[in-house]
Amino acid sequence: MANLVKKFTSSSLALPLVALAVLLLFNAFFVDDFFKIQIMDNGNLYGRPIDILYRASSLIILALGMTFVIATGGIDISVGAVVAISSATCCVLLGGDIAGIPRHPFFVAIICSLLMGILAGIWNGTLVAKFKIQAMVATLILMTAGRGIAQLMTDGQIITVYYKPFAYIGGNIPGVMLPTAMLIALAMIILVIFLDKKTSIGLMIQAVGINANAARYSGIKVTAVLFAVYIFSGFCAGTAGLIEGSLIRAADANNAGLNMEMDAILAVTLGGTLMVGGRYYIGGTIIGAITIQTLTTTMYAVGVSSDRLPAVKAIVILLIIVIQSEKFKQMYRDYKFRHQQKAVAGAGEA
Amino acid sequence: MRRFLSNLVSSQNFPFYVTAVLFVLLFSMGAVAFEGFFSPQVFLNLFIDNAPLIIVTVGITFTIISGFGGIDLSVGAVVALSCMTLAVLMRDTTLSPYVCMAIVLCIGTVVGLLNGFLITIFRLQPFIVTLGTMFLCRGLTAILSRDSVPIDNALYSDLAFVSLEIGGCFISLGALIALCMVVIATIILRYTSFGRGVYAIGGNEQSARLMGLKVDSIRIRVYVISGFCASLGGITYSWIMLSGYTMHGLGMEMDAIASSVIGGTQLMGGVGFMPGTLLGVMIQGTILTIISFQGTLSAWWTKIVVGVLLCLFIVMQALVTSHKSKLMNLKAEGSIPENKK
Numbered sequence: 001m002a003n004l005v006k007k008f009t010s011s012s013l014a015l016p017l018v019a020l021a022v023l024l025l026f027n028a029f030f031v032d033d034f035f036k037i038q039i040m041d042n043g044n045l046y047g048r049p050i051d052i053l054y055r056a057s058s059l060i061i062l063a064l065g066m067t068f069v070i071a072t073g074g075i076d077i078s079v080g081a082v083v084a085i086s087s088a089t090c091c092v093l094l095g096g097d098i099a100g101i102p103r104h105p106f107f108v109a110i111i112c113s114l115l116m117g118i119l120a121g122i123w124n125g126t127l128v129a130k131f132k133i134q135a136m137v138a139t140l141i142l143m144t145a146g147r148g149i150a151q152l153m154t155d156g157q158i159i160t161v162y163y164k165p166f167a168y169i170g171g172n173i174p175g176v177m178l179p180t181a182m183l184i185a186l187a188m189i190i191l192v193i194f195l196d197k198k199t200s201i202g203l204m205i206q207a208v209g210i211n212a213n214a215a216r217y218s219g220i221k222v223t224a225v226l227f228a229v230y231i232f233s234g235f236c237a238g239t240a241g242l243i244e245g246s247l248i249r250a251a252d253a254n255n256a257g258l259n260m261e262m263d264a265i266l267a268v269t270l271g272g273t274l275m276v277g278g279r280y281y282i283g284g285t286i287i288g289a290i291t292i293q294t295l296t297t298t299m300y301a302v303g304v305s306s307d308r309l310p311a312v313k314a315i316v317i318l319l320i321i322v323i324q325s326e327k328f329k330q331m332y333r334d335y336k337f338r339h340q341q342k343a344v345a346g347a348g349e350a
Numbered sequence: 351m352r353r354f355l356s357n358l359v360s361s362q363n364f365p366f367y368v369t370a371v372l373f374v375l376l377f378s379m380g381a382v383a384f385e386g387f388f389s390p391q392v393f394l395n396l397f398i399d400n401a402p403l404i405i406v407t408v409g410i411t412f413t414i415i416s417g418f419g420g421i422d423l424s425v426g427a428v429v430a431l432s433c434m435t436l437a438v439l440m441r442d443t444t445l446s447p448y449v450c451m452a453i454v455l456c457i458g459t460v461v462g463l464l465n466g467f468l469i470t471i472f473r474l475q476p477f478i479v480t481l482g483t484m485f486l487c488r489g490l491t492a493i494l495s496r497d498s499v500p501i502d503n504a505l506y507s508d509l510a511f512v513s514l515e516i517g518g519c520f521i522s523l524g525a526l527i528a529l530c531m532v533v534i535a536t537i538i539l540r541y542t543s544f545g546r547g548v549y550a551i552g553g554n555e556q557s558a559r560l561m562g563l564k565v566d567s568i569r570i571r572v573y574v575i576s577g578f579c580a581s582l583g584g585i586t587y588s589w590i591m592l593s594g595y596t597m598h599g600l601g602m603e604m605d606a607i608a609s610s611v612i613g614g615t616q617l618m619g620g621v622g623f624m625p626g627t628l629l630g631v632m633i634q635g636t637i638l639t640i641i642s643f644q645g646t647l648s649a650w651w652t653k654i655v656v657g658v659l660l661c662l663f664i665v666m667q668a669l670v671t672s673h674k675s676k677l678m679n680l681k682a683e684g685s686i687p688e689n690k691k
Contacts, residue, residue: 075477127661131668136421136477137617141664144608145657151650253650262481275419275475307496307596311489318468318482325472 015324016270016287019316023294031301045177048297056293057181058083058240060286062260063267064192065236067285068229070268073209073277074128074135076230079237079264081146082120083257086113086241088150090166091159091251100162110242117238118231120146125230129223143261150253160250170246181243188239189286196282205229209277267292270320360674365614365667366626372659373629376636384643391519396635401524402429402587402599404631407606407613408535409579411627413476414610415539416572417552417619423480424465425580425606427487428458429599432584434491437499437594440506447506455581461487462577466570484603491596498595501588510589524586531579536624548572552619608656609634612663633659 008014027034027048037047062079069076090113095103102109120142127138169180176183196202204225207215216222237257244256269275270291271284295316299309322328358364381388397404406425413420432454439450461483468479501507513520539545547568550558559565587599607617613630615622637655641647 127664131665133664133668134617136419137611137660137664140604140607140611141657141661144604144660145654148650148653148657151648152654156648156650265478265481269478275478305492305496307492308489310485311493314482314484314486314489317485318479321474321478321482322468322472325474327472 013272013281013284013287015320016272016284016291019270019320020287020291020294023291023298027294027298027301031298034301039177042172042174044172044179048301050179050182052290052293052297053182053185054179055297056290057179057185058243059260059263059267059293060185060289061188061236061240061243062264063271063285063289064188064282065233066261066264067268067271067273067280067282068205069135069233070265070273070275071205071209071277071280072226072229073212074226074229075265075275076124076139076233077136077261077265078120078124078139078142078146079233079240080257080259080261081143081150082117082234082237083241083244083260084147084150084253085120085153086117086238087245087256088153088159088251088253089113089116090242090245091161092153094161094163094166096159096161098162100164102163102166106163106165113242113245114235114238117234117236117241119234120237121231121234122227124234125227128230129226147253150251150256154251154253156253158250158252161245162249166246167249168246170243170249181247184239184243188236189282192282201225201228202280206278206280209280263292264289266317269324270317272324356673356677359670360677363614363623364670365663366623366629368663368666369613369626369629369633373633373636376633376640380636380640380643384640387639387643390517392639394516394519394521394525396632396639397525397528398522399590399638400631400635401522401528402583402590403602403605403609403634404528404628405531405579405583405586406602407609407627407631408531408624409576409583410603410606411610411613411615411622411624412535412539412548412572412579413576414607414615414617415552415619415622416548416569417555418469418569419476420552420569420572420619421476421480421607421617422462422465422573422576422580423477423603424461424483424487425576425583426599426602426604427484427491428461428577428580429584429587429602430491430594430596431461431487431494432458432581433588433591433598434494434499434594434596436506436585436588437501438494440501440503441499447503447509450506451585454585455578458577458579458581458584459574460577461580462574463570465577466573469573470566470569488596491594495594496596498593501592501594507592510592522589524589527582527586531582532624532628539622539624544568544571549620552621554620605634605656608660612656612659614663614667616667 031048034048037045037050040046062083066076066079090109093104093109093112094106097103124139124142127133127141128135171179173180204215204220207218207220208222208225212222240260241257245251267289268285270288271281271286273280273284292313295313296309299312300306304312386392406429410422410425413422435454435457436450439445439453440447465476465480465483468474469476509523512523514526539548547558547563550561550563551565551568555565584599588594591598609630610622610627611617611630612633613623613626613628615627634652634656637652638649641649641651
């Protein structure tokens, strides 16, 4: 048993899991009917746990792409802007016709949105992999210009889409119990786990993150790996953009995906992946994203307003990253060591 | 000619020259295209309108030069917190505006100290730490008040409208402070041992440590300076806005980083020139002025143009760096002689 506890506390998933457990425990005591899940009249599942997973879906998708990027030692701060571009593309292609007649077929709009995400990824990948520009600076360009581009597409207006099936992505497909966003997130998770476990791409990403030069000498195509990672992140952002756009059934270039890049980076860090690259934890990322969303939902439930929420979030984040840091672990070990020595000395005197 | 170009490109201030040329080009473009653009007041307005951004960028440049992924994302939130604190203090207490400003400067310094402390003691990534303090400050701003709080202290409003006449034109107090900050920061970075230390730890932390520099102490001071500058920027921002609001200074950190990069600071650390930073802000300001003179283009064109400029500068820096290292290799091989002075 003690062995099991030790194994758990030393695993990378321990901290995010404990954080999530604490939050859920808090909810169990202070929020009424937190764990109650019921089936609504239209056959949809409803309840706070479902709601959390539903709201966390686009964050999970973004964070999955971000995990790989961070594992290579990079960062992609443009994803929020790409979300705005992708949702703008979809809405512009569908058009704001009041009668709900789409200007272009739905699947064309979806594919174009995803392509815009991939295009953004290619742009970032070219700068980082080909031109060897620092990831943060390279993606800063698209972060600055991205919302401008989205505004350019929508002509600075909020386009509301009345085409019914568009709402299915962010809501429910009639007759399916779970929200579509959750299913998309699940599909992405399965895809990522498949790539991670069944192909060698995960190993290559880690090798690049730990030491790009060594990876190159051992025959890994570093440029191709970096390129792939940014394209995947762009694709994830494109998918999240579809969900975000569909949630409000409109293209809001100013607010779609605002600060989502920060939440995604936080989710990855909470999950135990280090910003310097190398080892990454897909499971940790997913739990990290769910933890962030649970925190948000909990705070709303106890009556903290959305603009005050960041203060609470910040304290939790700062605490967690301090506890995760190597230095803190070392301090803790030193403390324990001294404590033990004292005990030994005490026993010796007796 | 080739030799001259090669030397120019590899000279330390090359990015600064490019920024300066670009600024002159942009400004003369505006002057040619629009009547009334080429006036001293339009030029001075660049300083007046961008005073907060200039001050904030000075601080952020320090953190970027100091290396170790140095960055301060909390500045925009500190600006908002400063404005809100000023507004609330002046509404609810009878403290003199000067005392309120002193309190605000202390708050900024404390936030900077917290950043520096977490980054150096626990060796955490500056990006994540300052992201955390950014959320903290935004949240605290909203806790003070969710609604916009006007500043109607008579003495304080008078201070906001203090201006200096220069030959028929005027310049505001905020702009003067901003210019002073740039001058002071340039002197500190170039001529004090602390300033040289900032470059040293940004260039190569290991070597700096081995040389006996107190790396941690320098880095903490860098973040304190950034926090102080952010709150000072907040005070000048409140002179423009005369209110406190949670959305003040939103995205200012990214504008500041972009200005700094356009001004020739390298995000790797160790390279940067303060007057270039000033020009970086002025270029953004000139683009905005041109767009407002033009009248039909909307403000988001600024974002796109700034993005394009950012891209140009970053690619240029990458090319310059590779040119320099090529030159260094050639020198090491002895195929070109050392420059004779």
